[in-house]
Amino acid sequence: MSNTLSQALVRNFLGNSPIWYKQAIFAFLVLNPIILYTLGPVITGWLLIFEFIFTLALALKCYPLQPGGLLAIEAILIGLASPESVYHEVEGNLQVILLLMFMVAGIYFMKDMLLWVFTKILLKVQSKTLLSLLFSFFAAFLSAFLDALTVTAVLISVGVGFYSVYHTVASGKTYHHPEHDHADDEAVHRDHRDDLEQFRQFL
Structure with a gap:
Protein backbone atom coordinates (compact mmCIF):
# COMPACT_ATOMS: atom_id res chain seq x y z
CA MET A 1 0.00 0.00 0.00
CA SER A 2 2.85 2.40 0.92
CA ASN A 3 4.66 1.66 -2.34
CA THR A 4 1.49 2.28 -4.30
CA LEU A 5 0.88 5.56 -2.46
CA SER A 6 4.46 6.76 -2.97
CA GLN A 7 4.32 5.85 -6.67
CA ALA A 8 1.06 7.75 -7.02
CA LEU A 9 2.58 10.82 -5.34
CA VAL A 10 5.60 10.75 -7.67
CA ARG A 11 3.41 10.21 -10.72
CA ASN A 12 1.03 13.08 -9.86
CA PHE A 13 3.70 15.53 -8.70
CA LEU A 14 3.88 18.22 -11.45
CA GLY A 15 1.63 16.19 -13.73
CA ASN A 16 3.09 14.57 -16.85
CA SER A 17 6.49 16.27 -16.70
CA PRO A 18 9.59 14.02 -17.00
CA ILE A 19 10.98 12.24 -13.96
CA TRP A 20 14.29 14.15 -14.12
CA TYR A 21 12.37 17.44 -14.08
CA LYS A 22 10.40 16.37 -11.01
CA GLN A 23 13.62 15.30 -9.31
CA ALA A 24 15.24 18.67 -10.10
CA ILE A 25 12.33 20.66 -8.61
CA PHE A 26 12.24 18.39 -5.56
CA ALA A 27 16.00 18.87 -5.11
CA PHE A 28 15.52 22.66 -5.28
CA LEU A 29 12.86 22.50 -2.58
CA VAL A 30 15.05 20.38 -0.32
CA LEU A 31 18.33 22.25 -0.86
CA ASN A 32 17.05 25.83 -0.55
CA PRO A 33 16.55 25.76 3.28
CA ILE A 34 19.93 24.05 3.70
CA ILE A 35 21.69 26.66 1.55
CA LEU A 36 19.88 29.44 3.42
CA TYR A 37 21.15 28.07 6.73
CA THR A 38 24.73 27.51 5.52
CA LEU A 39 25.38 30.31 2.99
CA GLY A 40 22.87 32.99 3.95
CA PRO A 41 19.90 34.74 2.30
CA VAL A 42 21.84 36.56 -0.45
CA ILE A 43 23.18 33.38 -2.08
CA THR A 44 19.84 31.63 -1.60
CA GLY A 45 17.97 34.55 -3.16
CA TRP A 46 20.16 34.48 -6.27
CA LEU A 47 19.81 30.71 -6.44
CA LEU A 48 16.02 31.06 -6.34
CA ILE A 49 16.19 33.46 -9.30
CA PHE A 50 18.14 30.90 -11.33
CA GLU A 51 15.63 28.22 -10.31
CA PHE A 52 12.77 30.40 -11.59
CA ILE A 53 14.65 30.90 -14.86
CA PHE A 54 15.07 27.12 -15.03
CA THR A 55 11.30 26.61 -14.75
CA LEU A 56 10.63 29.24 -17.44
CA ALA A 57 13.26 27.83 -19.81
CA LEU A 58 11.68 24.39 -19.54
CA ALA A 59 8.10 25.62 -19.79
CA LEU A 60 7.35 23.04 -22.49
CA LYS A 61 8.24 20.24 -20.07
CA CYS A 62 5.94 21.56 -17.34
CA TYR A 63 3.77 24.67 -17.11
CA PRO A 64 5.95 26.96 -14.93
CA LEU A 65 3.11 28.15 -12.70
CA GLN A 66 3.26 24.94 -10.65
CA PRO A 67 7.01 24.66 -9.89
CA GLY A 68 7.35 28.45 -9.74
CA GLY A 69 4.50 28.60 -7.23
CA LEU A 70 6.13 25.94 -5.07
CA LEU A 71 9.41 27.87 -5.08
CA ALA A 72 7.60 31.12 -4.21
CA ILE A 73 5.70 29.49 -1.33
CA GLU A 74 8.93 27.99 -0.01
CA ALA A 75 10.66 31.41 -0.19
CA ILE A 76 7.93 32.80 2.09
CA LEU A 77 8.06 29.85 4.47
CA ILE A 78 11.84 30.03 4.95
CA GLY A 79 11.71 33.79 5.52
CA LEU A 80 13.17 35.19 2.29
CA ALA A 81 10.02 37.27 1.82
CA SER A 82 7.08 38.29 3.95
CA PRO A 83 3.41 37.76 3.01
CA GLU A 84 2.94 41.55 3.10
CA SER A 85 5.70 42.15 0.53
CA VAL A 86 4.30 39.40 -1.69
CA TYR A 87 0.84 41.00 -1.54
CA HIS A 88 2.33 44.38 -2.43
CA GLU A 89 4.22 42.96 -5.44
CA VAL A 90 1.15 41.04 -6.65
CA GLU A 91 -0.98 44.14 -6.37
CA GLY A 92 1.50 46.15 -8.41
CA ASN A 93 2.15 43.50 -11.07
CA LEU A 94 -1.22 41.80 -11.42
CA GLN A 95 -1.38 42.52 -15.15
CA VAL A 96 1.97 40.79 -15.77
CA ILE A 97 0.89 37.81 -13.67
CA LEU A 98 -2.35 37.45 -15.65
CA LEU A 99 -0.32 37.71 -18.85
CA LEU A 100 1.92 34.85 -17.72
CA MET A 101 -1.06 32.76 -16.71
CA PHE A 102 -3.12 33.13 -19.88
CA MET A 103 -1.18 34.54 -22.85
CA VAL A 104 1.99 32.49 -22.46
CA ALA A 105 -0.06 29.41 -21.54
CA GLY A 106 -2.11 29.97 -24.70
CA ILE A 107 1.07 29.75 -26.77
Whole structure:
Protein backbone atom coordinates (compact mmCIF):
# COMPACT_ATOMS: atom_id res chain seq x y z
CA MET A 1 0.00 0.00 0.00
CA SER A 2 2.85 2.40 0.92
CA ASN A 3 4.66 1.66 -2.34
CA THR A 4 1.49 2.28 -4.30
CA LEU A 5 0.88 5.56 -2.46
CA SER A 6 4.46 6.76 -2.97
CA GLN A 7 4.32 5.85 -6.67
CA ALA A 8 1.06 7.75 -7.02
CA LEU A 9 2.58 10.82 -5.34
CA VAL A 10 5.60 10.75 -7.67
CA ARG A 11 3.41 10.21 -10.72
CA ASN A 12 1.03 13.08 -9.86
CA PHE A 13 3.70 15.53 -8.70
CA LEU A 14 3.88 18.22 -11.45
CA GLY A 15 1.63 16.19 -13.73
CA ASN A 16 3.09 14.57 -16.85
CA SER A 17 6.49 16.27 -16.70
CA PRO A 18 9.59 14.02 -17.00
CA ILE A 19 10.98 12.24 -13.96
CA TRP A 20 14.29 14.15 -14.12
CA TYR A 21 12.37 17.44 -14.08
CA LYS A 22 10.40 16.37 -11.01
CA GLN A 23 13.62 15.30 -9.31
CA ALA A 24 15.24 18.67 -10.10
CA ILE A 25 12.33 20.66 -8.61
CA PHE A 26 12.24 18.39 -5.56
CA ALA A 27 16.00 18.87 -5.11
CA PHE A 28 15.52 22.66 -5.28
CA LEU A 29 12.86 22.50 -2.58
CA VAL A 30 15.05 20.38 -0.32
CA LEU A 31 18.33 22.25 -0.86
CA ASN A 32 17.05 25.83 -0.55
CA PRO A 33 16.55 25.76 3.28
CA ILE A 34 19.93 24.05 3.70
CA ILE A 35 21.69 26.66 1.55
CA LEU A 36 19.88 29.44 3.42
CA TYR A 37 21.15 28.07 6.73
CA THR A 38 24.73 27.51 5.52
CA LEU A 39 25.38 30.31 2.99
CA GLY A 40 22.87 32.99 3.95
CA PRO A 41 19.90 34.74 2.30
CA VAL A 42 21.84 36.56 -0.45
CA ILE A 43 23.18 33.38 -2.08
CA THR A 44 19.84 31.63 -1.60
CA GLY A 45 17.97 34.55 -3.16
CA TRP A 46 20.16 34.48 -6.27
CA LEU A 47 19.81 30.71 -6.44
CA LEU A 48 16.02 31.06 -6.34
CA ILE A 49 16.19 33.46 -9.30
CA PHE A 50 18.14 30.90 -11.33
CA GLU A 51 15.63 28.22 -10.31
CA PHE A 52 12.77 30.40 -11.59
CA ILE A 53 14.65 30.90 -14.86
CA PHE A 54 15.07 27.12 -15.03
CA THR A 55 11.30 26.61 -14.75
CA LEU A 56 10.63 29.24 -17.44
CA ALA A 57 13.26 27.83 -19.81
CA LEU A 58 11.68 24.39 -19.54
CA ALA A 59 8.10 25.62 -19.79
CA LEU A 60 7.35 23.04 -22.49
CA LYS A 61 8.24 20.24 -20.07
CA CYS A 62 5.94 21.56 -17.34
CA TYR A 63 3.77 24.67 -17.11
CA PRO A 64 5.95 26.96 -14.93
CA LEU A 65 3.11 28.15 -12.70
CA GLN A 66 3.26 24.94 -10.65
CA PRO A 67 7.01 24.66 -9.89
CA GLY A 68 7.35 28.45 -9.74
CA GLY A 69 4.50 28.60 -7.23
CA LEU A 70 6.13 25.94 -5.07
CA LEU A 71 9.41 27.87 -5.08
CA ALA A 72 7.60 31.12 -4.21
CA ILE A 73 5.70 29.49 -1.33
CA GLU A 74 8.93 27.99 -0.01
CA ALA A 75 10.66 31.41 -0.19
CA ILE A 76 7.93 32.80 2.09
CA LEU A 77 8.06 29.85 4.47
CA ILE A 78 11.84 30.03 4.95
CA GLY A 79 11.71 33.79 5.52
CA LEU A 80 13.17 35.19 2.29
CA ALA A 81 10.02 37.27 1.82
CA SER A 82 7.08 38.29 3.95
CA PRO A 83 3.41 37.76 3.01
CA GLU A 84 2.94 41.55 3.10
CA SER A 85 5.70 42.15 0.53
CA VAL A 86 4.30 39.40 -1.69
CA TYR A 87 0.84 41.00 -1.54
CA HIS A 88 2.33 44.38 -2.43
CA GLU A 89 4.22 42.96 -5.44
CA VAL A 90 1.15 41.04 -6.65
CA GLU A 91 -0.98 44.14 -6.37
CA GLY A 92 1.50 46.15 -8.41
CA ASN A 93 2.15 43.50 -11.07
CA LEU A 94 -1.22 41.80 -11.42
CA GLN A 95 -1.38 42.52 -15.15
CA VAL A 96 1.97 40.79 -15.77
CA ILE A 97 0.89 37.81 -13.67
CA LEU A 98 -2.35 37.45 -15.65
CA LEU A 99 -0.32 37.71 -18.85
CA LEU A 100 1.92 34.85 -17.72
CA MET A 101 -1.06 32.76 -16.71
CA PHE A 102 -3.12 33.13 -19.88
CA MET A 103 -1.18 34.54 -22.85
CA VAL A 104 1.99 32.49 -22.46
CA ALA A 105 -0.06 29.41 -21.54
CA GLY A 106 -2.11 29.97 -24.70
CA ILE A 107 1.07 29.75 -26.77
CA TYR A 108 1.65 26.27 -25.37
CA PHE A 109 -1.76 25.09 -26.56
CA MET A 110 -1.17 26.67 -29.99
CA LYS A 111 2.20 24.95 -30.30
CA ASP A 112 1.06 22.50 -33.00
CA MET A 113 -0.44 25.24 -35.16
CA LEU A 114 2.65 27.43 -34.81
CA LEU A 115 4.87 24.48 -35.63
CA TRP A 116 2.81 23.75 -38.76
CA VAL A 117 3.05 27.36 -39.99
CA PHE A 118 6.77 27.70 -39.41
CA THR A 119 7.43 24.22 -40.83
CA LYS A 120 5.84 25.34 -44.10
CA ILE A 121 8.22 28.30 -44.15
CA LEU A 122 11.20 26.10 -43.31
CA LEU A 123 10.42 23.63 -46.10
CA LYS A 124 9.68 26.24 -48.77
CA VAL A 125 12.72 28.47 -48.22
CA GLN A 126 16.12 26.91 -48.96
CA SER A 127 18.41 29.88 -48.19
CA LYS A 128 19.53 30.17 -44.55
CA THR A 129 19.97 33.93 -44.91
CA LEU A 130 16.47 34.42 -46.31
CA LEU A 131 15.08 32.05 -43.70
CA SER A 132 16.71 34.05 -40.90
CA LEU A 133 15.29 37.26 -42.34
CA LEU A 134 11.81 35.72 -42.55
CA PHE A 135 11.96 34.60 -38.94
CA SER A 136 13.10 38.08 -37.91
CA PHE A 137 10.24 39.59 -39.94
CA PHE A 138 7.65 37.35 -38.29
CA ALA A 139 9.09 38.16 -34.86
CA ALA A 140 8.80 41.88 -35.64
CA PHE A 141 5.28 41.40 -37.02
CA LEU A 142 4.18 39.55 -33.89
CA SER A 143 5.81 42.23 -31.73
CA ALA A 144 3.44 44.78 -33.22
CA PHE A 145 0.47 42.93 -31.69
CA LEU A 146 1.93 41.02 -28.75
CA ASP A 147 4.26 41.83 -25.88
CA ALA A 148 7.91 40.79 -25.96
CA LEU A 149 7.42 37.95 -23.48
CA THR A 150 4.71 36.31 -25.60
CA VAL A 151 6.77 36.71 -28.79
CA THR A 152 9.70 35.05 -27.03
CA ALA A 153 7.40 32.22 -25.96
CA VAL A 154 6.28 31.78 -29.59
CA LEU A 155 9.84 31.59 -30.89
CA ILE A 156 10.93 29.20 -28.13
CA SER A 157 7.90 26.96 -28.77
CA VAL A 158 8.63 26.83 -32.50
CA GLY A 159 12.36 26.22 -31.97
CA VAL A 160 11.79 23.42 -29.46
CA GLY A 161 9.12 21.93 -31.74
CA PHE A 162 11.50 21.89 -34.70
CA TYR A 163 14.21 20.27 -32.66
CA SER A 164 11.93 17.62 -31.14
CA VAL A 165 10.60 16.58 -34.56
CA TYR A 166 14.04 16.44 -36.16
CA HIS A 167 15.63 14.58 -33.24
CA THR A 168 12.84 11.99 -33.17
CA VAL A 169 13.00 11.33 -36.91
CA ALA A 170 16.83 11.29 -36.92
CA SER A 171 16.64 8.59 -34.24
CA GLY A 172 14.62 6.38 -36.58
CA LYS A 173 11.34 6.76 -34.71
CA THR A 174 7.95 8.06 -35.72
CA TYR A 175 7.05 11.69 -35.02
CA HIS A 176 4.48 10.80 -32.33
CA HIS A 177 6.76 8.44 -30.41
CA PRO A 178 5.56 8.92 -26.79
CA GLU A 179 8.71 8.17 -24.81
CA HIS A 180 11.49 9.61 -26.94
CA ASP A 181 14.22 11.41 -24.99
CA HIS A 182 15.36 14.43 -26.98
CA ALA A 183 18.39 14.91 -24.72
CA ASP A 184 19.85 11.49 -25.62
CA ASP A 185 21.80 11.32 -28.89
CA GLU A 186 22.69 7.65 -28.58
CA ALA A 187 19.83 6.56 -30.84
CA VAL A 188 20.59 9.17 -33.52
CA HIS A 189 21.92 7.52 -36.68
CA ARG A 190 25.55 8.30 -37.49
CA ASP A 191 24.58 9.73 -40.88
CA HIS A 192 22.34 12.30 -39.21
CA ARG A 193 24.60 13.46 -36.35
CA ASP A 194 26.41 16.14 -38.34
CA ASP A 195 23.10 17.44 -39.68
CA LEU A 196 21.68 17.45 -36.15
CA GLU A 197 24.63 19.46 -34.85
CA GLN A 198 24.25 22.00 -37.67
CA PHE A 199 20.52 22.20 -36.96
CA ARG A 200 21.25 22.93 -33.28
CA GLN A 201 23.62 25.72 -34.28
CA PHE A 202 20.99 27.15 -36.62
CA LEU A 203 18.32 27.16 -33.91
